[in-house]
Amino acid sequence: MSTERVDPRRPRWHLRPSAVPKIMGSGAAVIGFLDVISAVFPAFRNGRMHHMAAVFPGTVSSLAAATSVVTGILLLMLAHALKRGKQRAWWAAVLLLPVGAATQLVYRHSIFGAAVSLGLLVLLIRHRDEFTALSDPRTRWRAAVNFVGLSALAFALGLIITSAHPASERGNPGFTARCEHVLLGLFGFEGPVAYTSDRVGDVVAYSLGGLGLLIACSTVYLLLRPARPVAELSEEDEERLRALLVRHGHRDSLGHFALRRDKSVVFSPSGKAAVCYRVVSGVALASGDPIGDVEAWPGAIERFMDLTRAYAWLPAVVGCSETGGEVWTRETGLDALELGDEAIVTTSEFTLQGRAMRNVRQMVKRIERSGYECRVRRVRDLTEDERQRVRLAADAWRGTDTERGFSMALGRFGEDEDGDCVVVTAHKEREPGAPHPELGDLRAVLHFVPWGKDGMSLELMRRDRAADPGLNELLIVAALQQASEMGVARVSLNFAMFRSALARGERIGAGPVLRGWRGLLVFLSRWFQIESLYKFNAKFQPEWVPRFLVFPNSRDLPRIGFAIMQAEGFVTLALPLPAAVQRFLPGRAKRAPHRHQTGYAAPGTAPAAASAGSRSGASGASDGSDDAGHDAVA
8 A cells, every 4th residue: 555645735736837838829719719700790799609708808899899800810810829838929918818808898897708808817927937939030021921811811701791790671782792891891991881770880890990900000010020030051150060061071971961051050059069950830940960079969959959949949850860869869858750761872882793783784784875974073173154054954854843852952053162062964965956955965963962071972863854764873873983983982872761661561471550551652652752762772782771850749740740841842831922032032142242153043043042952852763753862851
């Protein structure tokens, strides 16, 4: 029998402090929704629901209806920020609740309704220490997004309001008349629709006017508030990262991708290690292992975690190695999940001889007999004209509207600072009238970034769709055969997602669960190059090195996965803007006069480094498909 004594003063249940913001955010969402419903639908404020509606801020008078709509929308907009513990959302809620309490007293004379509003206010004040998160990085472009989105919502609510309230006996107004009434009402003017009484007309007029005022005030606020820049790697940070890569770049094949200029960086207190990341939809995505000395990794990781807590971001690491995953989980308490395997080939052991390489050997010989020639060079050995031709080719042969890649892509080509990169090109004269004559005899390109002093990692793989099948195999074989002459002992090829599941699922004796999982992956390969990249990589008999995803909790995986898909370029939520407009967006400006144009895009278009890189994509092996590279981990 247990002899433990229970303290009678101790509460039977204890609310975790971290749960307070989520509860408050959920409460704000419920209150905001009911406020909007009670103002939009008159029947909701009558009958049985009248007493429930009295609990929440808002009144039944004309002015209170408008106040209820505006307050409800604001609470709905603040709900997510309150769940994340944002400090500004707390201040906004603290200011809104007294207004709701005053509305209850002045217009409804409801002491109980005012008490509930003040009670929520007291709870917020009591737990104010849980709302310390800073605002996310922002730009003034959010004002335009707010104006468009809120205008569409206000117009839809306005149509519901005008339709829900009874019109006069002169007949039911048509849809065109109601639309005109809503548009005029949002600007504070009287519309063509007449209602049964002045009171009903005032309810509609004040509600529409309140929505218009909300659109104007929120847009002006977002436009005039101080702007914070989007993630962009400064020249000073880039120089510090390059110095760390010189000393410790051999540890991780993805280390050079930390130099993407659409990432932010946080350094350890000693400056000997750094974590590069980008914030996407409230998720702070770090990629690869920390850069620098392993002994200084914990300091950089601690600063990164402090940053995520300060801004209430969800931390995640995509594509880290086994060593990196162990350090991340040990230092942060996060969990890890194997994403797939990276294909690594040792150049001294690579050969085309043997039965296992028969298909590759035959394919290479056939493509060589077709007249293709390969050249393997450092980027610094290319002329500016050749560099520009590669940029144009990479953009012309891209299989998607946007560049893909984040964790395993550099997103630029041909800059002087990247002179150690290796480019492999295939050449063959084009037939008269063939597309892209400006590319000359260039038919395919591989781009490798340095992996320490004796390695290189595949960053870009593009080929002309009209070229003969097997050209990618020829390029990789040429790179592996000539790598030793350039002092390269190891080459990192594509990343194959869930490779171990695909390999084990096709073996004899695999169980039904493993076979079912493999079947799902094969099905998804129709849209994401999962199986094709695995089979393409396996041709070169590589060593498979696992890569991991580090995350806080299993329930966060859908949100993290969606953020990764955004970062890698598989999902685009931004408005499609003309190239002339994108040039003026934050992060698109030229970095320095001495630098060449970044990215793969043609002159006059947005640099690819500002959106996403290109180590992802289709395998493009021998089936005439898209481009290849380290596949995006999404």
